[in-house]
Amino acid sequence: MSGIRIKNLRKSFGSYTALHGIDLQVPNGTLLALLGPSGCGKSTTLQLLAGFETPTDGEIWADDVLLSSSRGVLPPEKRGISLVFQNYAVWPHKTVAENVAFGLAIRRLPKAELVERLDRALRTVRLEALRDRYPSELSGGQQQRVALARALAVEPRILLLDEPLSNLDAHLREEMRFEIRQVHDLLGITTVYVTHDQSEALVTADRIAVMKSGHLQQLGSPEDIFERPSNAFVATFIGANNELAGRSEGQGAIRVGDRVLTAPDRSGAARGAPVSLCVRPSQVRLSEAGQEAGQEAGAGGPCNVLPGVILRSAYLGEYRDVLVDIGNDQTLRAFVPPVRSYGPGMAVTAHCPVEACQILGPAA
Amino acid sequence: MGVISTESPGRTPGVAARPATARVPLVKAVAVGIVALLLLLLVVQPFGWVLYNSFHDDVSGAWTLGNYARIVQSADLFEPLVNSLILAVATAVIAVGVGVPLAWLVSRTDMPFRRTIRVLTLTAFVTPSFIGATGWILLAAPNSGWLNALWRIIAGAEAGPLLNIYSMAGAIFICGLYTVPYSFTMVSSALDEMAVELEDAATTLGSGTLRTMLSITIPxxxxxxxxxxxxxxxxxxxxxxxxxxxxxxxxxxxVTTKLAEFYQQFPPEIFLAAAYCMPLLLVTAMLFRMRRRILGRKQYVTISGKTRAGRLIRLGGARWPAFFAALLMPLFSVFLPYAALLLVSLTRAWGQGLTWENLSLHWYWWALFGNSETSTAIVNSLVYSTLGATLCVALGTVVAYFVERRVVPGAGILGAVATVPIIVPGIVLSVGFFAAYTRAPLNLYGTPMLLIAAFAATFLPIAYAHGGAILKGIGPELERAARSLGAGEGKAFLSITVPLMGGGLVSGWFLVFIPIIRELSVAVFLITPKTNVMTTLIYNAKDGGNYEAVCAMSVLLLLLTLLLVAAARPLTRLLSARRTSRKAADTAGVFPA
Known part of the structure; x- marks a missing residue:
């Protein structure tokens, strides 16, 4: 298989293990997002890919070239891998054009080709007009584009992006997401994109690898990750989620406090093992206590029914965000149509369609 | 569209599955080797010889503990230790007792002419203390001193001398006076860098000015x-x-003068001198350890340049009295001794009094052009200081780079070695270099190399610490970006890190050059008539009693130093100026930030 192959990659710093054996494949031409909370090992993975760290164990291959193993690493400058840093790392003593041309000059390209490729890279990120500026005269978004152009100009085999948008303000961030995806569609460079922002990952990536505490939790398409999370951590990390902790009552059943609930079971857990019932707040429906379940509640087939009391209710315009105390120290969040005036203290019944619920095991 | 093709430089089958190796590249190995060798020559060897010699007998050359025994047993050798401790304690008390209030006045109050006081205190900083002492000899020698002469005019001819600079009290006064700038600088920069918000936070909670000062500022x-x-x-x-x-x-x-005595007496007791260095080393090493623990990891504050003016405390009616009190420090350390040196240097013969006929530039002409001894020393001073500072900064920066970027495993050891001279008093280093390089195979005695190396070694810790501080301010990702674009480690260092260090390196160079050109104690055992420098020439000429020449040389050295200090700042600024393209400057304000 061609592309990046990461085999059983482990990295320890002294007694601390940052990566516990990661296996990943990134087919050529795809954009993989490494997604996870801080400290999950995604940046370490990127540093290993770039060749700045030596793995403790395992191997990194690009096509049929061994890049890194515990015996040694091909130095960063020999990998054909460009890296875009979180804080851009645009050199303040060089102009935009000098920054972008640096990698080309290292390759001793003929003058004409150098100029052509420099222009092309600047054009790709729409920076032609600013070529003679120094970085101190650029905005954050412009510096980000310089960093991107600099990385692209050398026509790398692989492009690594390390939280490239996290230093930008929210508005610009949203815009740049699409821009990065656009550049990827244009050039088709195999890309690994590190981020802690799930929506960034969903927008840009072909495939997402969710990580936590140095373990790979799930690798799949954005739809896979959102709709079929492999465990409760992934479900909660991507999008809003309710996670009701309980114990397995056998395949398809979970005991939460004194109730047994049913749902499609993908935990593979043995009876009695700790599992969670996960359901998105947007799938939860509410009705006033004592009343029959509303028509809309019963419409989608069988439901897990949970009586409770409203703790908090916030009106958000498009919907109402309601937090329900369902006893046993557990709460359930529901996004319901805003027309109903649910207030704190009100007794309600929560209906969770069985098909919208999933029984999932804990994180790896 | 294929605007940029995805060519793969490493896909050729020949490279396929080539095992990546942990082998250190040749260039890197050579660079590390050179640095390690230089450190060995500059620090480890001299230091090792002091240690080795201290266990050997001067006469027989045999192994012995006798040198140490003599230090403890002989009152003759024990007394200087006690005197040194008295001098050290008194110096520290004066330096802190004067320097801290002065720093507070300058940094935190609305005392008039604060900037002037700061500049004058820094002038005292760059004044070599032995030149200050020379000035004060002219002012307060028991018989001939001008202040004593003035006293006799006021109090009558029979009155004894008011001041006697040739005394422990005199030495304490001078040492304290020229050490005040150290404490002043450290404390005032601590006060300057203190976040105003910390004080403001206390004020918003209802704390008064005095209370804020006592409970926030001072701690x-x-x-x-x-x-x-x-x-x-x-x-x-x-x-x-x-x-x-x-x-x-x-x-x-x-202790320091006793060490010199061992060398000057006949027969010299060089191995005893080595042993005699040890108590000094022990104390300084201990104290630096303490200092490091107190300052913790904030020992070297990076130059962030983001100084914010704090709220100034209003002194009210005490403003002017505070100013006049603060003025005493520059009066004693700069105005009086400088005036004395200048006057004497401008007289043909000091003994003939101040008359128009006696005023002349004779001694300056004499020092600069009139004889080869002094002109050689001036040239030597400039050449050795330039080369010494360059070697020192180059080595210190490279070591700092190795340590900061962990270029090789065990780089920390190189850093530790580069820091060692900080605990080694100049005079001990002189002993070490004498021991190491006056014998085969590296007999450098009488060569400029010896002095250049000794100067570089003495101030290596400053260059190393300074280099480290600059590098801390330059994110490693700036270099890594270059690496990922195909630049090797050396290329990344030279094309990215060095230019970015630019202004910092220049200021570091001056930071080393200035103390080198005024350094006396390191040079004192290492010079020969051919390799004399200005400081040692002044030191030796003073023994000859030719005060006019001494003063002229001192004024020249001071002028040179002050000129360099004045040049350092604009030069540093020039090289670290924030880059701005002309085009952007033209359209400044038009373009949205």
Whole structure:
């Protein structure tokens, strides 16, 4: 298989293990997002890919070239891998054009080709007009584009992006997401994109690898990750989620406090093992206590029914965000149509369609 | 579209599955080797010889503990230790007692002419203390001193001298005076860098000015105060020029002057001198350890340049009295001694009094052009300082780079070695270099190399620390970006890191050059008539009693130093100026930030 192959990659710093054996494949031409909370090992993975760290164990291959193993690493400058840093790392003593041309000059390209490729890279990120500026005269978004152009100009085999948008303000961030995806569609460079922002990952990536505490939790398409999370951590990390902790009552059943609930079971857990019932707040429906379940509640087939009391209710315009105390120290969040005036203290019944619920095991 | 093709440089089958190796590249190995060798020559070897010699007998050359036994047993050798401790404690007390209030006045109050006081205090900083001592000899020698002469006019001819600079009190006064700038600088920069918000937070909680000062400002400045006490103590302990000028004539020995005596007496007792360095080393090493623990990891504050003016405390009616009190420090350390030196240097013969006929530039002409001895020393000073500072900064920066970027495993050891000279008093380093390089195979005695190397070694810790501080301000990802674009480690260092260090390196160079050109104690055992420098020439000429020449040389050295200090700042700024393209400057304000 061609592309990046990461085999059983482990990295320890002294007694601390940052990566516990990661296996990943990134087919050529795809954009993989490494997604996870801080400290999950995604940046370490990127540093290993770039060749700045030596793995403790395992191997990194690009096509049929061994890049890194515990015996040694091909130095960063020999990998054909460009890296875009979180804080851009645009050199303040060089102009935009000098920054972008640096990698080309290292390759001793003929003058004409150098100029052509420099222009092309600047054009790709729409920076032609600013070529003679120094970085101190650029905005954050412009510096980000310089960093991107600099990385692209050398026509790398692989492009690594390390939280490239996290230093930008929210508005610009949203815009740049699409821009990065656009550049990827244009050039088709195999890309690994590190981020802690799930929506960034969903927008840009072909495939997402969710990580936590140095373990790979799930690798799949954005739809896979959102709709079929492999465990409760992934479900909660991507999008809003309710996670009701309980114990397995056998395949398809979970005991939460004194109730047994049913749902499609993908935990593979043995009876009695700790599992969670996960359901998105947007799938939860509410009705006033004592009343029959509303028509809309019963419409989608069988439901897990949970009586409770409203703790908090916030009106958000498009919907109402309601937090329900369902006893046993557990709460359930529901996004319901805003027309109903649910207030704190009100007794309600929560209906969770069985098909919208999933029984999932804990994180790896 | 294929605008940029995805060519793969490493896909050729020949490279396929090539095992990546952990082998250190040749260039890197050579660079590390050179650095390690230089450190070995500059630090480890001289230091090792001092240690080795201290266990050998001067006469027989056999292994012995006798040198150490003699230090403890002989009152003759024990007394200087006690005197040195007295001098050190008193120096530290004066430095902190004067320097801290002065720093507070300048940094935190609305005292008039604060900037002037700061500049004058820094002028005292760059004044070599032995030159200050020379000036004060002219002012306060028991018989001929001008202040004493003035006193006799006021109090009558029979009155004894008011001041006697040739005494322990005199030496303490001078050492303290020229150490005040150390504590002043440390404490005032601590006060300057203190976030105003910390004080404001206390004020918003209802704390008054005095209370804020007592409960926030002073505790936050305490580490700097303690650290400056320790530094001043070490200064008092290790100064050589001042006691040699003021205490040796009256027969009060301290450790540093005693060390010189071992060399000058016949037969010289060089191995005993080596052993005699050890108590000094022990104390300084201990104190630096303490200082490091107190300052913790904030020992070297990076130059962030983001100084914010704090709220100034209103002194009210005490403003002017505070100013006049603060003025005493520059009066004693700069105005009076400088005036004395200048006047004497401008007289043909000092004894003939101040008349128009006696005024001349004779001694300046004499020093610059009139004889080869002084002109050689001036040239030597400039050449050795330039080369020494360059070697020092180059080596210090590269070591700092190795350590900061962990270029090789065990780089920390190189850093530790580069820091060692900080605990080695100049005079001990002189002993070490004498021991290491006056024998085969590296007999450098009488060559400029010896002095250049000794100067570079003495100030290596400053260059190393400074280089480290600059590098901390330059994110490693700036280099890594270059690496990922195909630049090797050396190329990334030279094309990215060095230009970015630019102004910082220049300021570091001056930071080393200035103390080198005024350094006396390191050079004192290493010079020969051919390799004399200005400081040692002044030191030796003073023994000859030719005060006019001494003063002219001193004024020249001071002028040179002050000129360099004045040039350092604009040069540094020029090289670290924030780059701005002309085009952007034209359209400044038009383009949205």
């Amino acid at each position: 936050l400045a305490t580490p700097a105060v303690i650290a400056s006490f320790i530094l001043s103590f070490i200064q008092g302990l290790t100064l050589f020029g001042v006691p040699a000028f003021l205490l040796t004539p009256t027969g009060i020995p301290v």
